[in-house]
Amino acid sequence: MKLNYRVVLLIIATVFGLIFSLPSFTQSSEGKKITLGLDLQGGLHMLLGVKTEEAVNSQIKSIASGVKHFAERNDILIEGISVREGKVVFELLDGDDATTMDEHLKTIEGTVVHASEGKYAISITPEAVEKLKLQAVDQAIETIRNRLDQFGLAEPTVAKQGIDKILVELPGIKTAEEEQRARELISRAAKLELMAVDEDRSMRVNDLSEAEAASYGDRILEDALQPQMKHLVNEIPILDGTMLTDAQVGYDQNNRPVINFSLNSAGAQVFGDFTGKSVGKRLAIVLDGKVYSAPVINERIGGGSGQISGNYTVAEANDLAIALRSGALLAPIYMLEKRSVGPSLGADSIKASLLALVSGFVLVMIFMIMYYGLAGIIANLAVVINIFIILAMMALLGATLTLPGMAGIVLHIGLAVDANIIINERVREQIRLGIGLKRALHEGYSKAMRAILDSNITQIIACTILYVYGTGAIKGFAVTLSMGILASMLTAIVGTYGIFQLFTNRIEKSKNYKMWFGMTRKVNA
Template sequence: MKIFNYRLVIFILSIIFGIVFSIPSFLQTETGKKISLGLDLQGGLHMLLGVKTDEAVTSKIKSIATSVKYFADDEEILIEDLGIKDDNVVFTVLDKDELPRVDKMLDNIKGLNITKEGLDYKISLSNEEELRTKDLAVAQAVETIRNRLDQFGLAEPNVIRQGKTDIVVELPGIKTVADEKAARELISKPANLELMAVDEERADQVYNLTKYQAAQYGDVILEDTSNPQIKYLVKEIPILNGSQVIDAKVAFDQSNQPIINFTLNSSGARIFGDFTGKNVGKRLAVVLDGKVYSAPNIRERIGGGSGQISGGFSTVEAGNVAIALRSGALPASVELLEKRSVGPSLGADSIQASMIALISGFLVVFIFMIIYYRNAGIIANVALVSNIFIIISVMAMFGATLTLPGMAGIVLTVGMAVDANVIISERIRELLRSGMSIPKAVENGYANAMSAILDANITTILVAVILYAYGTGPIKGFAVTISIGILASMLTAILGTHGIYEALMPKMSKDKNLNKWFGIK
């Protein structure tokens, strides 16, 4: 029989893979993919954020008003007094013959309470739609914050919803005040981009009007981002908002100052082109989070659906704003409810305790297998060592985060990995005691043990999948580690050790020393 067989070749290749790709994690080299440590192991920042869901309702009302305005302009329907009062969209249709068209448009928007008196409309959200909007605002905030942190480059941030309006954010590796400040600004920035028409008729009165007086004309007063003393009077209903932005990138103008170029989707580009075409000579304010960054004159129709934001950004600020725009605006602003830092010393203590548990558990299992099963125990230990290397390498390849529960999962995997070899060895010993030859005992031992091993591992993997699907960050880390460990143990314990037995079979058959090979006295 040849020394090398397909099982042994696969096993050797898996060992090489495990060693090569786990080296960066063990040695913490500058190059190569490494396992990221979780908040509980390397320290970092834990924050509890509250979402102001009432703002999401206001934003929804404003978007409905924008839709009404665009529909009226596009269909050339004359309306007046379009505005927002007490979370209601109000407007008047000037031609009663246009009422059926307006009604048909509003019927396509779900969740509205529509009150109509003659030509006057009053639109609000239904109670069910208001609750749905608030719930969706929190869900969208979770996804938006997670996307921003991923694009920012933070390793495996944990962002989960807690209760109806709160969000828990855990950021491993945040250890300096500067890093914490940058992360908090990125998370909390609403990035609400709006393109708003300047009220040219009353623009020169902006310094004499109160907010209440401006509201009577359907306007709002906004400050300039670089100089709060400069104010703009703009129409309350925006032309476009950030939901229609599909890309945003940092660029530099002729004076080498950072600017942000943004691109609109097809509907946004059409609205933008139509508006600029009809308002040549007037100003369009570029508003970000309630501040006017620029208000250029429209010189000609702007097609292509692109624009830019300039306003004295630093390069870092421009990059963060671009990330926020790409990942989407927060549907409602968030406030910091609780913050605590996890020191790296606590993480170091956790790693030390986990390593002691892992090493001591490994040594006990290692020694027991050699004493009880002799050479079969050594073969099982080879599989056990290779199993750990494979787990580390696969986690590094996928960029998985290792948490304290994950370390516990590795410790548990050590016992589970050797369990399959114990079952196989016991089946072989039973057959050898009954007088069966070594080659037949090995083949039948693996065949008889297979069903028990597969049943145990498949049920454990199913539980791990459920834990991953419904668990939070640390629980997911445990589920990932257990799943990888089970799959690796099936490769090493079933395929790998079988290949080693096949390679050593001529020697075992010739030696016939059952005590030496399997611990049978």
């Protein structure tokens, strides 16, 4: 017997499969392992809705804030800037500034400007509204995914469903506390706003109604630490969380957790300009509609940094910092559907799937040995190596194994054996024609190759379509099946051919084709 390159490749593939799949079997702390999906290890399934209309309202306020800052920086006098019925309205006091203001308003994309006798009304176009709603959903998906990644959850699924719905699956969530923390992190808007306190009317805040406050261009917000305490702030923020670049947990002089945040260059400039001309006044730090602090401005604050203090635990401060770093949600989300999959149910699923996998594999092995003899054993060996390669590839790629994924492996066992059946039948046909074994193997594998390639290519195309357009469960099925197909090309076509070449001389000497190929007819060779 002499080793050939096909056998060497099969040995290398076998060693690769064993080494990289072993950590998944032993669950050792070292090495990459396959992550179990929600249906196998338990976890949380949620379907979320997105209030896309709120994204439009936020954009209107952002436009108003930008207009106000532009007017202040260019010494343009405007009055009564506010948001009314989805429009930014204000009055230009000096007609000589109209050209400068008009040029600036033209740079704001997706808006329509109506101006008459110095009175302006800015609205968002219908096309921009629809685009903004779609962006709100896409941004929510990206933001939730970033938060969960920083939270430390392995392989969370965050996918769009329909137009304005989001599917979230969190494997590994086992306790009510973990579930509550994850839900709060996902749903938290984390909308940071720096807002000027209305010093002229703040003393009357408890006597004002929401409508009356709105008539002055103000909002009434409650204090985060003392809900009974109210703050009167200007409706249009000085700046918002879109200018935030970082948020980290720190500690104050009393060793209590706080969140230190930083602003980008544009935010730092706005912040510096406002604090410079507002010395002696208060600036409210607002998070998700609640005032966390309203310190008096003692001097111009440069550098674009600030601090959010509150009655936090370390875990709460960390989660808030994650939410701020990952970005505020453009639109609030709400729960449409929630269900929990317990770890015991996941364990039952694994047992049932393994039973199906093992029993199906054993039956296939018995059939192959009974029908093809030693060739059947070689085919079975190739399938075993194939499975190890699939698991090793999934572990290295960090893929998630789900119930459909296990179904894909079971299905692939049949497909892999099918390739060996085609090969064995073609080889047997050539041997019956009286052709020598070496040529029979060459002709048999060559003729089988065309059918196997056609079949595998069409299956890979189907798997690609399933992966691109399918959801999490379907993707898992497509991944395992496509990996199996690629692995079988190596084991079934290359590996088994190499093993037969290794034993060719022995087979020809023995002439015992029944033992080697399960042939029942006498061969004239």
